[in-house]
Amino acid sequence: xxxxxxxxxxxxxxxxxxxxxxxxxxxxxxxxxxxxxxxxxxxxxxxxxxxxxxxxxxxxxxxxxxxxxxxxxxxxxxxxxxxxxxxxxxxxxxxxxxxxxxxxxxxxxxxxxxxxxxxxxxxxxxxxxxxxxxxxxxxxxxxxxxxxxxxxxxxxxxxxxxx
Amino acid sequence: xxxxxxxxxxxxxxxxxxxxxxxxxxxxxxxxxxxxxxxxxxxxxxxxxxxxxxxxxxxxxxxxxxxxxxxxxxxxxxxxxxxxxxxxxxxxxxxxxxxxxxxxxxxxxxxxxxxxxxxxxxxxxxxxxxxxxxxxxxxxxxxxxxxxxxxxxxxxxxxxxxxxxxxxxxxxxxxxxxxxxxxxxxxxxxxxxxxxxxxxxxxxxxxxxxxxxxxxxxxxxxxxxxxxxxxxxxxxxxxxxxxxxxxxxxxxxxxxxxxxxxxxxxxxxxxxxxxxxxxxxxxxxxxxxxxxxxxxxxxxxxxxxxxxxxxxxxxxxxxxxxxxxxxxxxxxxxxxxxxxxxxxxxxxxxxxxxxxx
Numbered sequence: 001x002x003x004x005x006x007x008x009x010x011x012x013x014x015x016x017x018x019x020x021x022x023x024x025x026x027x028x029x030x031x032x033x034x035x036x037x038x039x040x041x042x043x044x045x046x047x048x049x050x051x052x053x054x055x056x057x058x059x060x061x062x063x064x065x066x067x068x069x070x071x072x073x074x075x076x077x078x079x080x081x082x083x084x085x086x087x088x089x090x091x092x093x094x095x096x097x098x099x100x101x102x103x104x105x106x107x108x109x110x111x112x113x114x115x116x117x118x119x120x121x122x123x124x125x126x127x128x129x130x131x132x133x134x135x136x137x138x139x140x141x142x143x144x145x146x147x148x149x150x151x152x153x154x155x156x157x158x159x160x161x162x163x
Numbered sequence: 164x165x166x167x168x169x170x171x172x173x174x175x176x177x178x179x180x181x182x183x184x185x186x187x188x189x190x191x192x193x194x195x196x197x198x199x200x201x202x203x204x205x206x207x208x209x210x211x212x213x214x215x216x217x218x219x220x221x222x223x224x225x226x227x228x229x230x231x232x233x234x235x236x237x238x239x240x241x242x243x244x245x246x247x248x249x250x251x252x253x254x255x256x257x258x259x260x261x262x263x264x265x266x267x268x269x270x271x272x273x274x275x276x277x278x279x280x281x282x283x284x285x286x287x288x289x290x291x292x293x294x295x296x297x298x299x300x301x302x303x304x305x306x307x308x309x310x311x312x313x314x315x316x317x318x319x320x321x322x323x324x325x326x327x328x329x330x331x332x333x334x335x336x337x338x339x340x341x342x343x344x345x346x347x348x349x350x351x352x353x354x355x356x357x358x359x360x361x362x363x364x365x366x367x368x369x370x371x372x373x374x375x376x377x378x379x380x381x382x383x384x385x386x387x388x389x390x391x392x393x394x395x396x397x398x399x400x401x402x403x404x405x406x407x408x409x410x411x412x413x414x415x416x417x418x419x420x421x422x423x424x425x426x427x428x429x430x431x432x433x434x435x436x437x438x439x440x441x442x443x444x445x446x447x448x449x450x451x452x453x454x455x456x457x458x459x460x461x462x463x464x465x466x467x468x469x470x471x472x473x474x475x476x477x478x479x480x481x482x483x484x485x486x487x488x489x490x491x492x493x494x495x496x497x498x499x500x501x502x503x504x505x506x507x508x509x510x511x512x513x514x515x516x517x518x519x520x
Contacts, residue, residue, distance in 0.1 A: 020279050028502045044340075049279065052306045055340040056275045059401055060506065082338060089402060116337045123402070149368045 004029070004036050011039050016049060023053035027060065034068035037061070038075060041087055045080035055086075064090045069097055073104045081114045088117065092124025102128050106135050115147055122153035130161050261298065265482055265513045266352060266381045266390070269297040270431040270469055272398065272507035277307040281315055289494055289504050291320045294327065296488070297511055298352045299379060301431050303398040305331070305343040313345060326351040332362055332375035332396075344375035344396040344432075355379045359393075363417075369410035371400035374432075376418060378425065381516040390480045390518045392427035393418050401435040408436055412443035415450075419474070426477040433507060437467035444472070451475040453485035453512045460487050462498070462506045469510045484513040 007029075010022035023043055026036060040061075043054035064072070068090065075087035088108055091101055102125065109121040122142060125131055131139070142154035261267070273280070273290060280286055294300055305312065313329050320327045328350045334341035348355070359378035363370075375396045383389040395418055399407040411430065418428045430444075438445065438455050445452075452472040454460055460469040473481060488509040490501045 024275075024279070024503075027506070028499065048308065049277075052275060052277060052340060053279070055338075056304070056306070062401075082340070085338060093402070119337070147368075148366070152367070 004033050008036060008039055011043060016047060019043070019046065019050050020053055023050055023057060027053070027057040032061070032065070034065050034071055037064045037068040037090065038071035041072065041075055041083055041090065042078075044082040044086055045078070051082065058086050058090070061090070063093050066094060066097065069094060069101060073101060076104050076108050081112065081117050084108060084112065085114070085117050085120055088120045088124050092120065092127045096128035099132070102131060102135060106138055109142075110138065115150065118142070119147070119149045119153060122150060122157060126153060126157045126160065129157070131157065136161055261349075261352065264516055265484075266298040266516055267296070267511050267513050268299045268301075268394070268429065268431070268471070269488075269509045269511035270301045270303070270396075270433070270471060271509040272303040272433040272469060272505060274304055274505040274507060276302070276305045277312065278309065281307075281312055283503070286504050287316065287319055289490070289496070290316070291322070292494070293488065293490070293509055294320050294347050295323060295325060297349075297509075298381075299346060299348040299394070300509070301394055301396040302345040302347060303342070303396065303433050305345055306341070307343075313347075317347070320347070325349065330355065330360060330377055335362065335372050337371055342372055342398065344372070344398070346375075346377055346379075346394065346396065348379070352382055353379055354382055363395075363414055365410075370397075370407055370414075371403065372398050374411075374414055374430075378422075381514075383516055388517050390427070390514055390516055391425060392429055392478070392480075392514075393421070393425060395428060395430040395432075397430060397432035397434065399433065399435045404434075404436050404440060405442060408434065408441060409443045412447055415444065415447060415472070419477070427473070427480065429471060429473045429478065431469075431471040431510075433469050435468050438470070441472075447474065449474045449476040451481070454487065454510055458487055460508050460510055462490070462501050462504075462508060469507055471510060471512045478514075479519045480515040480517075482513040482515055486511055 007022050007026055010018050010025075013019055013022070023040065026032065026040055029036075032040070040054050040057050043050050044058075045051070046054070072087045072091050072094075075083055076091075078084055078087070088105055091105060094101070096102060105121050105124050105128075109118055109125070112118055112121070122139065125135060125139065136158060139154050139157050142150050143158055145151045145154065271293065280290075313331055317327055317329055326349060327347055329345055329347045331345040332343050334343050336342055346355075356378040359376070361376050363373045363376060365373045376393055378391060378393050380386070380392075381390040395414060397411060397414075399411075411434075415428055415430050418430075419426055434441075438452060441450075441452070444450065450472060451474070452470045454467050454470045458467060459465060460467050471485070475481065488511065490496060490504060490508060491498065494501075496504070
């Protein structure tokens with residue numbers, strides 16, 4: 001059994017310490033398989049100790065493997081906003097690979113009530129220029145937001161997509 | 164460095180501390196050291212979660228006593244350093260004590276410093292030894308919901324007979340996952356201005372984790388001679404580095420004008436950017452940084468994310484010595500063991516203990 005497979009099993013261990021150690025060990029790996037990337041994102045919905053480790057791994061992960069996109073798109077439908085936040089972030093790091101990614105992130109933007117998720121969705125769309133006209137129209141609504149970050153990301157996206 | 168506008172306050176740090184102690188919160192407004200800042204960032208005062216009583220110690224004799232304790236702790240200082248002018252990694256000279264004429268300031272991202280890490284005695288021992296090498300350490304990435312983490316850690320640091328203390332900032336972040344900054348300092352060598360502690364305000368929400376700022380002073384026999392300086396502790400968001408680094412340029416310049424009597428501003432931390440990505444921050448006239456060239460600051464030695472920046476013209480107290488502590492070499496650890504301590508390495512720089520006039 002590969003190390004990554006073992007770690008995936010450890011992530012589902014009933015003991016909290018084992019799960020925490022699994023995420024930490026994943027953070028020490030040089031590269032992650034797409035499945036494991038998804039597992040770490042899912043760990044953000046876990047107990048605080050696991051979540052903190054997962055956050056740190058994802059923050060330092062850099063560019064995820066391109067093959068992780070389908071898994072990350074699925075995670076955009078998760079009920080936990082932290083899972084969505086990180087799935088959006090990683091998709092944003094990947095940039096525009098397919099229209100499906102752009103569409104999925106627009107859906108997150110429209111459906112999420114969490115400012116941090118909306119901000120990340122706009123940030124991610126900004127990494128996918130040029131966006132479709134339908135996306136632009138939706139983003140225009142956010143350019144007048146009272147939230148300075150949402151307003152800034154939306155305005156920047158619109159400015160960049162018009163040039 | 165002495166500037167026309169830089170007249171050190173006649174009310175010294177110790178007197179501020181005394182007044183605050185005697186008069187309590189009512190004097191707070193009076194003691195507020197001109198903290199509204201220019202630019203998009205302004206500072207707000209925040210009460211530290213743990214107030215250090217040692218910061219109020221006043222007697223020169225105590226300083227001498229405590230210094231003796233530090234000198235006798237037998238800590239080696241044989242770190243892997245780097246030549247500031249050439250950026251080459253070279254061995255530093257071994258010393259067994261802290262020199263009285265300089266202070267060593269460090270920055271260290273202790274990757275997810277929380278309950279899990281504090282529960283590993285071997286890791287904590289290494290961390291304690293690292294802290295003892297320095298007079299003042301800016302810490303990033305404290306992640307815990309408990310307030311006992313740093314007191315526990317400081318007890319461990321002081322087991323060797325030191326007199327370290329700490330200041331810790333509020334929990335900050337965009338989601339429920341938050342981080343804290345902290346400063347750990349050798350109270351026998353360093354003191355802080357109790358009225359200067361703050362987290363910078365960020366009305367335009369440019370920064371993920373706003374800098375934690377504190378004004379410190381190196382202890383000298385005559386307090387008026389001690390080098391005073393702001394430390395600006397930062398951990399940027401890796402996904403928004405260009406924007407955040409530019410915001411730090413505003414933050415740095417705001418701190419330079421935060422007090423009429425202080426122009427020494429040292430910005431340090433995990434910038435998630437090497438010198439090539441310093442943008443507007445790097446273009447501030449006279450801006451210098453210690454880590455440059457091919458020197459790396461992470462455990463895997465492929466990124467230079469951590470640094471110490473200051474304006475060389477103003478902060479002429481900088482002595483030109485700096486280094487990156489190679490934990491693997493110094494403590495004989497494997498890469499795997501080192502990564503259990505942190506994925507970042509401490510970066511340090513030496514400054515004159517006396518204020519340049």
